[in-house]
Amino acid sequence: MANMQIVVASKQVEPQYVEMMVPLYSYGCERKVKKTLSHLKGIYSVTVDYNQQKVTVWGICNKYDVLSTMRSKRKDARFWKPEDNIEMEEEAAAESLPAKGSNYKPSLALMKARSLSLKAWKKVFTRSYSF
DSSP: OTTOOOOOOOSSOEEEEEEEEOOOOSHHHHHHHHHHHHTSTTEEEEEEETTTTEEEEEEEEOHHHHHHHHHTTOTTOEESSHHHHHHHHHHHHHHHSOOTTSOOOOOHHHHHGGGOOHHHHHHHTOOOOOO
């Protein structure tokens, strides 16, 4: 009974295989990938094929969470199937763009940040040593 894990099922999380194309440069990279993904909850197995540069994860997980965790170690990681990558890019683009009706303006501090001199930066980021 102590080995059982309770996982709440929802629409986005279900048992599945997640196949990713991950650039692996050495067998040390293979160990790093296995270690990173094995710590996620609900992951039962991680299989790494060094020759094909393919990582297969099996378990109860959200495939986008697995990919984001993998991208923390390997920036060029992507799904094995190209159609999954297209879906992910469309979702990311929709989230990052502001709505057409909104009056989105970047803050003045961000616009002028590049034009500040060293003297101005020192005034902005003064250190206080009082505790």
